[in-house]
Amino acid sequence: MEQQQKFYPVGIQTFSEIIGKNYLYIDKTEYVYRMTHSASKYMFLSRPRRFGKSLLASTLHCYFEGRKELFKGLAIEKLEAEWNMHPVLHFDMSTAKHMDKERLDSELERKLLEYEEIYGRGKGDVEVNQRLQGVIQRAFQQTGKQVVVLIDEYDAPLLDVMHEDKNLPILRNVMRNFYSPLKACDPYLRYVFLTGITKFSQLSIFSELNNIKNISMDEPYAAICGITEEEIKEQMSYDLGLLAEKMQITRDEVLAKLKENYDGYHFTWPSPDIYNPFSLFNAFNDGKFNSYWFGSGTPTYLIEMLNKFGVLPSEIGGIEAVAAEFDAPTERMTNITPLLYQSGYITIKGYDSVFDIYTLDIPNKEVRIGLMRNLIPSYITNDTLTTTTMVVDLARALSRGDMDAALRLLQKFLSTIPYCDNTDYEGHYQQVFFIIFNLLGYYVDVEVRTPRGRVDMVMRSWTTLYVVELKLDKSADAAMQQIDLKNYPERFALCGLSVVKVGINFDTKRHTLADWKIEPVK
Template sequence: MENMQRLYPIGIQTFSKIREGNYLYIDKTEYVYRMTHFASNYMFLSRPRRFGKSLLTSTLHSYFSGCKELFKGLAIEKLETEWTEYPVLHFDMSTAKHAGKDELISELERKLAAYERIYSRNEEDIYINQRLQGLIERAYKQTGKQVVVLIDEYDAPLLDVVHERENLDVLRNIMRNFYSPLKACDPYLRYVFLTGITKFSQLSIFSELNNIKNISMDKTYAAICGISEEEIRTQMKEDVNWFADGLRITPEEVLAKLKENYDGYHFTYPSPDIYNPFSLMNAFTDREFKSYWFGSGTPTYLIKMLKKFDVAPSEIGEIHADVTSFDAPTETMTNITPLLYQSGYITIKDYDEELEIYTLDIPNREVRVGLMKSLLPNYTGSSAQEAITTMAYFSRDIRNGDMDTALRRLQTFLSTVPYCDNTKYEGHYQQMLYVIFSLLGYYVDVEVRTPRGRVDMVLRTNTTLYVMELKLDKDASSAMEQINLKDYPERFALCGLPVVKVAVSFDCDRGTISDWKIVGNI
């Protein structure tokens, strides 16, 4: 196993390159056959970034190009008998990100020109919609076969300006114009497939094309992108054993770690557990459990929107909503939920059939820790790296059951960092501790109901449950009195862990902890 030379397709989104290069390919070709034989000829799929949308589109490209040899040994080999070659027009719109009006038109013209060199161009076709329509018609006439149109990341040119009404309208009109021939060209089209992050109806681009089947929440296609637990246990069984040998742990321990860090995605309900494929491939390559997906793109826009909608870190998870709430147009959203869901920061965790209400939450440890790392500087007023270093030592203190040293360390750290906004608000410190404890990977909750009131914060480690009361500009004794008066620990008597009461007082002028009291083993 140590000599195993498995190649993992990190960053490779071209099906032919993966197959010809002998990279690991998780077989999704049964879905490809089903998509192209039993459903609408116009289909749309929404998934978060780096979830395999582009690879799926590339797989369709190879399939419709009749590349039978690339599918040898895969599920579709036993299903397909014809392997007809169709003309394929494949447009990757991710190259049109961060573009203004002129740049966007120029990029679309460049994409059309590449196919016009194959199927020629009618000089009377001036505008991009005319050129696309003429291209489809000529490809059909020249080959005698209907045309396949694949559009990957159809919404990429619009995502950066989705909340800039003036710019959005201009760019949206360009894209609407570009896509408009798809309806008129229906007689010449064999298949149309689009991918994106936002649902196609949300950006009002395809208002005339009303026959697109959206398979994003179709149970049949729940595992079409990403990697399911079954696929890991079957198609990656040897990889798991190799991973385990390298770390000198059991395969089941590897699977548990992978599940904790990268699993937890569901795009419908019920759904198999779906793992983030980008993170999974990186983890197997490095044989380490690092933060890969979150680290691959700084969510500056997300952090900005969290501030705009005044969303506290503790409010990001455990959201209850009907489908219209989290799958709503992001351009007119009145809360952060649609953006969080479509971007992959929260996912479906449960569904109440009677009420038709979904429960949405952060999918896994990788996303939770990544989010909290990004939010931490907002609460400590320091650089992310400085804060993370301090948190590493803080984590060790908590792990050792030494809350006193942990609070002393935090007091010193907060005393040395620059001024931070909102330090005169008690909720600021509550959310700061929530972010810190979440970073450590422990269960933490705020405003926990008890028969006699609400506990400011509950922290559960592997060995201890901490019941915490926070006060601003009052001594810690008053916080401890409140814990004792309302007998908060009684609510947690059956948790199976020692319960420790922690009263913490913050000084708003100094922006740090003033004093604290700890009473243990209740």
């Protein structure tokens, strides 16, 4: 029988709609059964935005309502025998973003009113915590069934004020007050599940609710959100064929491009490679490999926090840390690593079991280029369109192996953009180069160790490895002499690529390249 193509659920997070309207659903119901039949009835899952957390909450909602017909043919159909119905209180906190205290209080009251219209409101229920407790108790009393509480994106009201010392404590207290009845209502509760991006400490947000099981880094739940390569091959095989035909490339080439752009996430170790589902479905839907995750909106809090902690573009990836340092409460963080990890801008890339230390880096091409584009205004210019056009011209020059033409383009570009503050030091231009050549999709690293010192920058194209030394108000000759004196290229002799030395001198008065020298290593 000919297989029928399903629609891709781009932006759709309601389980019943996906199942009822012939959308593609990657079966995660085995995890639903595992979660709901475990020793803990309080669970928390942290995953980056647009990774399927809301769909998971919606799936749990339908499961606890006993809607067995929706799960026909899915893994849980064979696992679950009872299908008990429970009253479900489902709170989506994504509607409570960008609010002050008064508006947040009003939004929480509105959410409670929806369930008070079903279960009633007690005369003494005034504050939102009293009203939540009252709704839970009455739902239990009226149905005779324990209540399920689902709180999706619990941290949404706090993300945009995370960098604000004044507003964060105020809104955090509002949310702490709202969640406070969950511990007292334990006898009336069957299951409590919270999702979020960041991990706030139990003390500051959940008051006395100290029995939440955080499954975010538990190996059995490594692939609970996102899509694995195995799931693509098994559940999207037909779709792979369609995409390959549309793009006029082979299935293997399609998989390689999908992997390069959207794969590479790991939320524990060991873990299968996890693809970003939002970007993956968009790519299948459009037949293009665009930057969908970043296109859906880079949170302003990220850029604010990068500035607050003074993190350079070249310092975002390549980090080693123990779990307690990156899977940590964000309001107590002393560096930006927990926020970068929990938001999905860096992910686990390796683990040293001897020293219990993880390697963290940027997941894939989409995230790397998206990050660099969002950093352009801070380091180069607010005119991102002009920068993007310049990068395309650079790419054309370097695809011909013409570094001289590329540097002439860069010289002209830097001389025409407005002067930025704090550019009179070598490190600024190093970061400018780092951003621009990352936008080209090249491998770039700074301060690379060699036997005789550190190279300012190493860049690698498909055919050539460039060893780059930067100078400020000196000369390109001085930069090249340092490369030769310390024999930097020796470190890369066995890389299998042509090695080219590049010495560059910047003029701080003109704020652009003054001169440069380019010499192939023979």
